[in-house]
Amino acid sequence: MSERVLLVDDEPHILSALQRLLRKGLRDTAGVRYEVESFTDASQALACARERAFALAISDQRMPGMSGVEFLSELRQVQPDCGRIILSGYADLSALVAAINEAEIARFISKPWVDFDLLSAVRQVLRIRELTLENQRLADQVRQQTGVLSAQEAELRRLERLEPGITHVKWGSDGSFILEDPGEVER
Numbered sequence: 001m002s003e004r005v006l007l008v009d010d011e012p013h014i015l016s017a018l019q020r021l022l023r024k025g026l027r028d029t030a031g032v033r034y035e036v037e038s039f040t041d042a043s044q045a046l047a048c049a050r051e052r053a054f055a056l057a058i059s060d061q062r063m064p065g066m067s068g069v070e071f072l073s074e075l076r077q078v079q080p081d082c083g084r085i086i087l088s089g090y091a092d093l094s095a096l097v098a099a100i101n102e103a104e105i106a107r108f109i110s111k112p113w114v115d116f117d118l119l120s121a122v123r124q125v126l127r128i129r130e131l132t133l134e135n136q137r138l139a140d141q142v143r144q145q146t147g148v149l150s151a152q153e154a155e156l157r158r159l160e161r162l163e164p165g166i167t168h169v170k171w172g173s174d175g176s177f178i179l180e181d182p183g184e185v186e187r
Contacts, residue, residue, distance in 0.1 A: 002032070002033045002034070002035060003032055003033070003034050003035070003054075003055040003056075003126075004034070004035045004036075004037060004052060004053065004054045004055060005022055005026070005034050005035070005036045005037070005054065005055060005056045005057075005058070005122075006037055006038075006039070006045060006048070006049065006054040006056070006057040006058070006075075006082075007019065007022075007036060007037070007038040007039070007057075007058050007059075008038070008039050008040075008041075008042050008045045008057065008058070008059040008060065008063070008068070008071060009038075009040065009059070009060040009063070009087070010040050010041075010060060010063040010064060011040075011060070012040060014060065014087075014111075015038040015039075015040065018036075018038070018058065019036050019038055021115055021118065021119065022034065022036050022119075022122065023036055025115070025119040025122070026119075026122065026123075034055070037054075041065070042059070042063055042065060042066040042068075042070070042071040043065065043066065045057075045059075045071065045075075046071065046074055046075065046078070049075055049078050049079055049082075049164065050078055050164060050165055051163075051164070051165070052163075052164075053079060053082075053161065053162055053163060053164055054079060054082045055082065055083060055126055055129060056082065056083040056084075056085065056122065056125055056126055056129070057072060057075055057082055057083070057084050057085070058085045058086075058087060058122075059071050059072055059084075059085070059086055059087070060086075060087050060088065061086050061087065061088035061090070061099070062088065062089070062090060068086045068087075068088070068099070068103075069086070069099045069102055069103050072084045072086065072099070072103035072105060073102045073103045075103075076103055076104060078164055078165075079164050081129065081132065081133060081136075081161055082129075083106050083125040083126060083128070083129045084103055084104065084105045084106055084125075085105060085106060085107045085108075085109060085121065085122070085125060086099045086103070086105050086107075086108050086109070087109050087110075087111055087113065088108065088109075088110065088111060089110070089111035089112075096108050106121075106124075106125040106128065107121045107124075107125060109121060133161070136157075137158075140154045140157060141154075
């Protein structure tokens with residue numbers, strides 16, 4: 001099984017350090033292989049998240065164009081099951097409160113980080129996500145058995161978790177469905 005981790009920071013050397021740490025530290029964690037994707041631009045990262053599912057996103061707080069809180073809040077709308085962590089070199093209490101209340105982050109980690117602490121937090125967030133998804137699956141199974149949820153609705157939920165946006169169809173005025181060019185990015 002393979003999962004993806006999304007990294008967003010406007011500083012390429014920080015991204016490189018995080019990639020090295022996560023690739024080494026998450027190697028075959030609980031039989032899961034993690035792919036790490038990184039972006040220096042939050043808008044590009046969001047575009048990617050609209051097409052591919054991520055288990056975890058780690059974002060810098062202070063970036064040009066979009067703060068980490070703004071990015072993770074939008075990501076939460078696209079992928080509510082994705083774990084969210086903010087890294088920051090600044091102890092900004094209002095940003096921390098916004099991160100918790102708006103983006104519902106799981107952890108706030110200071111830069112420079114301690115490798116062991118960051119990896120521990122990442123493993124914990126991934127484990128909590130895994131347990132949450134399993135609880136959702138079991139709850140859906142119970143809802144199906146009691147007739148509250150149809151098999152079709154359960155399958156749509158499962159597909160949406162795997163491929164965000166796959167269940168959303170754009171319809172034309174004549175009843176046809178509209179295919180989008182995969183190279184185009186929504187703005």
